[in-house]
Amino acid sequence: LGARRIDLAGAVDFKDYYKVMGVARDATETQIKQAYRKLARKYHPDVSKEKDAEARFKEVGEAYEVLRSPEKRAAYDRLGQGPAAGEDFRPPPDWGAGFEFSGSGARDSDYSDFFESLFGTRGRPGSGNRGGSFHPGHGEDHHAKVLLDLDATLRGGARQLTLRVPELDAEGRLASKERVLNVQVPKGILPGQHIRLAGQGGPAAGEGTPGDLFIEVEFQPHPLYRIEGRDLYLDLPVAPWEAALGAAVKTPTPAGTVDLKIPAASHAGSKLRLKGRGIPASPPGDLYVVLQIALPAADNDKAKAAYAAMAATLPFNPRAALGV
Amino acid sequence: MSSPENQALAGAIFEDSAVLTVRDLSRMCAVDERHIVEFVEEGVLNVVEIVGTEWHFTGAALRRTRLALRLERDLELNLAGVALAIELMEELHTLRRELKARR
Numbered sequence: 436l437g438a439r440r441i442d443l444a445g446a447v448d449f450k451d452y453y454k455v456m457g458v459a460r461d462a463t464e465t466q467i468k469q470a471y472r473k474l475a476r477k478y479h480p481d482v483s484k485e486k487d488a489e490a491r492f493k494e495v496g497e498a499y500e501v502l503r504s505p506e507k508r509a510a511y512d513r514l515g516q517g518p519a520a521g522e523d524f525r526p527p528p529d530w531g532a533g534f535e536f537s538g539s540g541a542r543d544s545d546y547s548d549f550f551e552s553l554f555g556t557r558g559r560p561g562s563g564n565r566g567g568s569f570h571p572g573h574g575e576d577h578h579a580k581v582l583l584d585l586d587a588t589l590r591g592g593a594r595q596l597t598l599r600v601p602e603l604d605a606e607g608r609l610a611s612k613e614r615v616l617n618v619q620v621p622k623g624i625l626p627g628q629h630i631r632l633a634g635q636g637g638p639a640a641g642e643g644t645p646g647d648l649f650i651e652v653e654f655q656p657h658p659l660y661r662i663e664g665r666d667l668y669l670d671l672p673v674a675p676w677e678a679a680l681g682a683a684v685k686t687p688t689p690a691g692t693v694d695l696k697i698p699a700a701s702h703a704g705s706k707l708r709l710k711g712r713g714i715p716a717s718p719p720g721d722l723y724v725v726l727q728i729a730l731p732a733a734d735n736d737k738a739k740a741a742y743a744a745m746a747a748t749l750p751f752n753p754r755a756a757l758g759v
Numbered sequence: 760m761s762s763p764e765n766q767a768l769a770g771a772i773f774e775d776s777a778v779l780t781v782r783d784l785s786r787m788c789a790v791d792e793r794h795i796v797e798f799v800e801e802g803v804l805n806v807v808e809i810v811g812t813e814w815h816f817t818g819a820a821l822r823r824t825r826l827a828l829r830l831e832r833d834l835e836l837n838l839a840g841v842a843l844a845i846e847l848m849e850e851l852h853t854l855r856r857e858l859k860a861r862r
Binding site for chain 2: 472
C-alpha cells in the first residue's frame with residue numbers, strides 16, 4: 436500500500452489519530468476503547484466484507500496503539516495541532532525523550548512511517564523478542580501470506596514470492612525489508628493452506644535449529660474460474676437451442692478444452708459437474724459448469740423473423756410463476 | 760550456475776501431513792502452551808487423537824489457532840467470545856456456500 440514517503444530528512448505524512456478513530460481530542464479512555472472495538476469489528480480482515488478492510492484496520496490499530504497508551508498519547512498530543520493531515524511532518528529533535536514506552540500484546544501489523552518516526556522500535560510492542568523464548572533452542576517460526584495465480588496450484592511450479600520482513604537495522608530501528616524467495620509451489624495446494632519452508636524462519640540462538648517459514652496461500656481472482664475450496668466454478672454461455680435441445684459444446688477446463696454434453700431441457704443456472712477437474716488436491720476438487728443462456732441479437736430482419744416465429748409457435752409465459 | 764527453477768525451495772503442503780502437538784502449536788504461533796490448552800478447553804481447537812498423554816491436532820489447527828489469536832488480540836475478545844465468533848464465522852461461511860450453490 437502506497438510508496439514509502441520517508442525522505443532523507445525524515446519528513447513523513449502527519450496522521451490525525453483522533454480523526455482515524457472518529458473521537459474528539461479530549462475523548463476518555465473508555466470512549467477510545469469503544470471506538471476502537473466498533474471499528475475493529477467493522478474492518479477486521481477476518482470478519483469484514485469491506486473493500487479496503489485491511490488498510491483501514493491497520494490504520495485503526497495504529498491509532499489505537501497510540502491513543503490507548505497514556506504515555507504515547509501524551510507524546511502525540513504534545514505535537515499540538517501539528518500540520519494538517521497529509522502534510523509533511525518532522526518529529527522534533529528531542530522527540531520521545533523522557534517517555535517510557537510500555538507495549539503490551541503482540542501486534543504484527545505494519546505501522547506507518549509516521550508512527551515509526553515517533554515511536555521507532557520501542558513503540559512496537561513485543562518487537563524483537565516474540566516467539567523464540569517459548570522454545571529455547573528453536574528459532575522463531577515466521578508467517579507470511581501470499582496471493583498466487585490459480586495456475587500455481589493447478590500445475591505446480593516455481594514462483595518468485597516477495598515477502599516483507601521487519602528487520603532491525605544497525606541503529607536498532609525497525610525497517611521493513613523485502614525478501615525474495617523462489618519457491619516450488621506444491622501442486623494442489625488449497626486456499627488457506629500453508630507452504631512450509633523448513634529452516635527459513637528466524638535464526639536460533641546458539642546451537643539450535645532455525646525456525647520455519649509458513650506461507651499461507653490465497654489465490655488471485657481468475658478470469659474464468661471461481662475458486663470455492665477445492666472446487667472451481669465456470670459460467671458457460673450457451674445458446675437457447677443448445678440448452679433446450681441438448682448439445683455437445685466446447686468448454687474450457689484447467690486441463691484444456693473438452694467437449695461437454697449439455698442435456699436437453701437445461702436452463703439458466705443448470706449446474707454440470709466435471710468430477711475431478713477442479714484443483715488437483717487429494718482428493719481432487721470438481722469443476723462445476725454453470726449454464727448461462729445467451730440470446731442472439733435481433734439486429735436484422737432474419738433474426739427478427741426467427742424470434743417472431745418462436746413467439747407465434749410457442750405458447751410460453753415466462754412469468755406464469757408470478758401469477759401474471 | 761543453475762537456473763532459478765533448480766534453486767527453488769521445495770515447498771510442501773503443510774496441512775497434508777502435519778500432526779501437531781500442543782508444543783508445536785505453541786512454537787509456531789509464538790504463544791504459551793497453556794494458551795493452546797485453553798483453546799482446547801473452550802472448544803476453539805479440536806484434539807483429533809490422544810497418544811499417551813499427548814494431544815494431537817491436524818494441520819488445519821495452525822490456521823485456526825492463528826485466527827483465534829488475531830481475534831483475541833485485535834477485537835479484545837475473551838476466550839468464550841473467540842469460540843463464539845469462530846463458530847458463527849464458520850456457520851456464515853457454510854450458509855454463503857449453500858446460498859451460492861442454490862443460485
